Every structure is written in C-alpha cells, then in structure tokens.
Amino acid sequence: MAKHLISLTINGDTYEDLVVSDNQTLLDVIRGEVGLKGTKRGCTTGACGVCTVNDANGDAILSCMTHVLEWDGEAITTIEGLADTSDLDAIQKAFVHYGAVQCGSCTPGVIMSAKALLNTHPQPTEEQINEAMAGVLCRCTGHVKVKEAIRNAHRIEEVVSHAAGD
Amino acid sequence: MLLPDHQYVRVDSLKDCLKSLRENGERTHVVAGGTDVIFNMRLRLFQPDIALSIRRIAEIKQVEELADGGLRIGAGCRLVDLAENALINERYPAFADSIRAVASSHIRNIATLGGNICLKTRCWYTNNSEQWRQGVKECFKTDGDLCHVIKSSSLCHAINNADTPLPLIVLGAVLTLQREGESRDVPIADFYQKDGMDHTVLKADELVTHVTLPPCADRTVFLKIAARKGMDFSQAAIAARASGTGTKAGEVSLVLGSISMAPIVLHEPARLIAEQGITDAAIEQAEEKVRAELGELTSLYARAGYKAHLAKVLVRRALKALREM
Ligand SMILES: Cc1cc2nc3c(=O)[nH]c(=O)nc-3n(C[C@H](O)[C@H](O)[C@H](O)COP(=O)(O)OP(=O)(O)OC[C@H]3O[C@@H](n4cnc5c(N)ncnc54)[C@H](O)[C@@H]3O)c2cc1C
Numbered sequence: 001m002a003k004h005l006i007s008l009t010i011n012g013d014t015y016e017d018l019v020v021s022d023n024q025t026l027l028d029v030i031r032g033e034v035g036l037k038g039t040k041r042g043c044t045t046g047a048c049g050v051c052t053v054n055d056a057n058g059d060a061i062l063s064c065m066t067h068v069l070e071w072d073g074e075a076i077t078t079i080e081g082l083a084d085t086s087d088l089d090a091i092q093k094a095f096v097h098y099g100a101v102q103c104g105s106c107t108p109g110v111i112m113s114a115k116a117l118l119n120t121h122p123q124p125t126e127e128q129i130n131e132a133m134a135g136v137l138c139r140c141t142g143h144v145k146v147k148e149a150i151r152n153a154h155r156i157e158e159v160v161s162h163a164a165g166d
Numbered sequence: 167m168l169l170p171d172h173q174y175v176r177v178d179s180l181k182d183c184l185k186s187l188r189e190n191g192e193r194t195h196v197v198a199g200g201t202d203v204i205f206n207m208r209l210r211l212f213q214p215d216i217a218l219s220i221r222r223i224a225e226i227k228q229v230e231e232l233a234d235g236g237l238r239i240g241a242g243c244r245l246v247d248l249a250e251n252a253l254i255n256e257r258y259p260a261f262a263d264s265i266r267a268v269a270s271s272h273i274r275n276i277a278t279l280g281g282n283i284c285l286k287t288r289c290w291y292t293n294n295s296e297q298w299r300q301g302v303k304e305c306f307k308t309d310g311d312l313c314h315v316i317k318s319s320s321l322c323h324a325i326n327n328a329d330t331p332l333p334l335i336v337l338g339a340v341l342t343l344q345r346e347g348e349s350r351d352v353p354i355a356d357f358y359q360k361d362g363m364d365h366t367v368l369k370a371d372e373l374v375t376h377v378t379l380p381p382c383a384d385r386t387v388f389l390k391i392a393a394r395k396g397m398d399f400s401q402a403a404i405a406a407r408a409s410g411t412g413t414k415a416g417e418v419s420l421v422l423g424s425i426s427m428a429p430i431v432l433h434e435p436a437r438l439i440a441e442q443g444i445t446d447a448a449i450e451q452a453e454e455k456v457r458a459e460l461g462e463l464t465s466l467y468a469r470a471g472y473k474a475h476l477a478k479v480l481v482r483r484a485l486k487a488l489r490e491m
Pocket of ligand 1: 286372374
C-alpha cells in the first residue's frame with residue numbers, strides 16, 4: 001500500500017515527514033511511529049474512550065476512530081503533553097491526591113477527557129462532569145474518585161497544601 | 167487491528183468531492199466524522215476501495231439563518247457545534263436534545279449531522295468482528311441472501327438507529343442532495359426506506375450537503391430510551407410536535423425511531439390527538455393505536471414485545487410532555 005509523508009504536531013513538537021499509510025488511525029501512529037505509549041488502545045470501537053487525545057481546540061476525541069491522514073498539518077495533545085518538565089498539570093495532581101487511579105489502564109483517556117472538560121468549564125457541575133466523562137470507562141469502577149478529582153482540580157494547590165498542614 | 171487496505175482521499179471543496187463521487191462513487195465510502203465508518207471498516211463490514219474524507223469541506227460546515235425564520239445547516243457541521251448553537255437551541259429545542267443524545271461527547275466532538283442522517287442500519291449479526299461473523303451464514307449485508315433476524319424475509323431487517331432524523335422529520339426538514347452538476351431537495355420524511363440494505367434514497371454519486379429547517383412555532387419534544395444515558399444507541403426514541411397550547415392541539419405529529427429499518431410516522435394516534443386534544447382519555451386511546459402502525463417487529467437489540475411496549479410508553483410520555491409545554 002502507498003505510503004504518505006505527513007506532518008503532525010503532538011504536544012507542541014512537530015513531527016515532519018512522518019511516514020504513514022492509508023489504513024492507519026491516529027492512535028496507530030501516536031503509539032507506533034511516534035512511540036508515545038501513554039495513549040492506550042482499548043476496544044477500538046468507540047465504546048471505551050481510553051484512546052482519548054485532545055484536538056487543537058482542546059476537545060476530547062477518540063484517536064482510534066479517525067484516519068491519521070485526516071490530521072496532516074494539525075496539532076493534538078496526548079497525556080504526555082500535560083505536564084511540563086518541572087510540574088504536573090492540575091488535573092494530574094488532583095488524580096494523585098484523590099487516588100483516582102486503580103489499575104491505571106484507563107487513566108490517560110480519563111485524564112484527557114477531564115482535561116477537555118476543564119478547558120471550557122474550570123468548575124464543572126455534576127451534570128457537566130457526567131456528560132463529559134460518559135464516553136470513557138473505568139473498569140475498576142473508580143468513577144467516584146475520578147469525579148472528586150475533577151471537581152477539585154481548580155483548587156488543587158490549596159487542597160494539597162492544606163492536607164500537608166501548611 | 168489495522169483497518170483493511172484502501173485508499174484515503176481527502177477533498178477540500180464540494181466541487182472536488184462531487185467529481186470524485188462521479189468518478190468512483192460505487193467504490194467509495196464517504197467519511198465525515200468517521201465514527202461509524204471506521205468502526206465498520208475495522209470489522210471488515212465496510213471494505214471500500216476509497217475512503218473519501220469530507221471533513222474539511224468548508225461549504226458544508228455553516229449554519230445560516232433564513233429570511234423566513236428557518237435555518238440551513240451544512241451536513242458537515244459537527245454535532246458538538248450544533249448542540250451548542252444558540253439559534254438551534256432557541257428555535258428547535260427537540261432537535262438540540264436529539265443531538266445531545268447521540269453517543270458521547272467524545273464522539274459528538276468529531277461526528278457530523280450528515281453522518282448521523284446517513285448512518286447505515288445496524289444489526290448485531292453483522293456489526294460484529296469478521297471472526298464472529300464466520301460463525302453465522304452470510305446474510306444480505308455480507309453478500310448472502312438471508313436475514314438472520316427474520317429468516318424467511320426477502321428484506322434485511324437491520325435497525326435505523328440514528329437519533330437526529332426523528333425531530334428533523336416532525337420539523338419538516340428538507341435535505342439537499344448534490345451530485346456533479348445537479349441538486350435535488352428531498353423532504354427527510356421521504357429519504358428513508360424500509361429496507362436495511364438500501365435504507366435511503368441517496369445514490370452512490372450523491373452527497374447530502376444541507377439540511378433546511380422551516381420555521382416552527384409549535385411545541386416539540388424528543389425522548390430516548392437507552393441502557394445508559396450517555397453513550398448508548400436508542401432502544402427506542404420518539405420525536406413529537408403539536409400546535410396549540412395545553413390540551414388543545416390542531417396538528418400533531420409523532421415519529422418513532424430505532425425499532426425498525428426506518429423511522430415510523432404514527433398516523434392514527436396523531437390524528438386522534440389532533441381531533442380530541444391531549445387529554446388523558448385521548449392519550450390512552452392513542453396508545454392503543456400504536457401497535458398496529460409498527461408493522462412487523464423483530465427481536466434485534468431488544469425483544470419485539472419490549473419494543474412495542476416502549477413505543478406505547480414513549481407516545482404517552484411525549485404527549486404528556488407536550489401538554490405541559
Ligand atoms: C460507541 C458509539 C455510540 C454511538 N451512539 C449513537 C447514538 O446514541 N445515536 C446515534 O444516532 N448514533 C450513535 N453512534 C453512531 C455514530 O457515531 C453517529 O451516528 C454519528 O453521528 C455519525 O456521524 P459521523 O460524521 O461520524 O459519520 P461517518 O461515520 O463519517 O458516516 C456515517 C455514514 O454516513 C455517510 N455519510 C456521512 N456524511 C455524509 C454526507 N454528507 N452525505 C452522504 N453520506 C454521508 C457515510 O458514508 C457513512 O455511511 C454511536 C457510535 C459509537 C461508536
């Protein structure tokens with residue numbers, strides 16, 4: 001099958017001349033050619049959400065349900081792009097603090113879904129959280145702590161320093 | 167698993183798209199958001215030579231206000247944008263509710279209105295992996311001549327599971343279908359066919375480009391029943407519309423979806439309510455008239471008896487909701 005050269009910006013780094021084929025999805029290339037394994041491969045039918053990444057608008061999309069060629073010239077963010085070298089993102093800190101992780105397999109997809117919600121609704125309502133998170137499943141049934149983390153992400157520094165007794 | 171081998175072609179203008187469809191329509195599968203196409207390609211149920219991406223065609227991504235108070239919506243608009251569109255929410259609340267009822271926010275962030283309107287019918291015998299399908303005989307969808315759902319049938323009974331067509335039908339929406347050098351307007355009420363294989367009147371070289379909504383001052387409602395609120399396909403859904411206020415309703419329309427190969431317009435129950443008003447007694451009588459209009463029901467995705475029950479329940483709930491508006 002024919003190969004194509006595309007350019008894809010992931011987490012601010014532009015990958016020029018990525019060699020991809022027609023039948024690869026965005027997920028195939030993120031994990032394969034680019035080698036970022038944080039984004040998980042789950043059901044590949046749109047039902048589990050663990051492959052969630054954010055598009056240039058910061059919206060949550062399923063990387064398994066879209067041709068990689070569709071994204072030529074576009075920018076996306078994966079779980080690896082949230083933290084900078086010195087510090088975790090607020091939502092990651094909230095996940096750590098509230099223990100919103102069990103086996104961890106869904107966590108990248110869950111966090112990228114939460115991140116997309118917080119981009120537009122820093123202090124989301126219960127309903128907004130339910131709606132934004134409906135498309136990503138935690139099979140360890142960890143949804144309560146996930147929601148706690150999302151609800152408190154906007155004030156996580158305060159929560160953490162209070163817990164540390166500062 | 168990788169997608170099957172095919173050629174991905176992206177078109178950036180309507181002109182190029184229609185040209186490509188003229189040249190290769192029969193060998194092509196249009197990909198809008200891809201949320202259904204990619205899934206079925208992975209299952210090897212769709213194996214087109216060409217996947218034609220229309221996601222970047224700007225001409226079909228706008229919402230225009232019409233002089234008569236209606237709207238003209240590009241088929242390429244993302245569901246998330248339409249769900250948040252102030253004009254749609256204000257003028258067509260039931261349509262807005264149906265958009266929000268589709269799948270999850272993840273899917274609505276890329277899925278389009280055109281893709282929802284053209285969504286292929288679904289069946290649990292075929293929308294399954296290739297390995298799984300090897301365990302059952304080939305059916306109409308897989309080049310056989312049999313329907314697993316009703317073995318003796320000469321038709322495919324796969325379900326039309328799309329949510330947004332139902333309010334679009336009660337609202338009297340008109341679809342614009344374009345092929346190279348030609349455009350035709352088809353009321354969405356005439357777009358669907360009671361055949362799981364050939365479920366719309368769309369031709370292989372045509373694209374749905376726009377949806378035109380006439381103004382609507384009537385009360386409307388959309389209700390959906392699914393296993394989970396977020397994410398799941400409807401087990402049954404309804405869109406309903408009534409003129410007037412309170413129990414008075416001169417004109418009524420009721421459209422059920424997700425229980426058969428095409429949306430079902432309920433004539434007799436609507437006529438009854440229009441005649442008698444939305445009273446408890448009339449609702450009860452209307453419910454009794456529902457089953458006769460559903461035609462042959464299958465136990466695909468839910469038991470036939472349960473579907474008949476849901477249809478009645480939805481008619482009742484929708485009429486009561488309209489009465490309160
Ligand atoms: C987990 C999951 C849950 C889902 N839940 C729901 C649900 O609750 N309700 C629901 O209605 N759907 C649901 N869907 C199905 C699907 O995601 C939606 O129907 C969506 O709106 C399809 O839009 P799309 O742009 O992604 O379509 P695509 O997958 O791109 O296309 C769908 C079909 O329409 C054709 N098409 C697309 N655009 C055009 C056009 N402009 N002209 C002509 N043909 C066109 C394509 O060729 C294809 O056959 C679900 C899907 C998944 C994976």
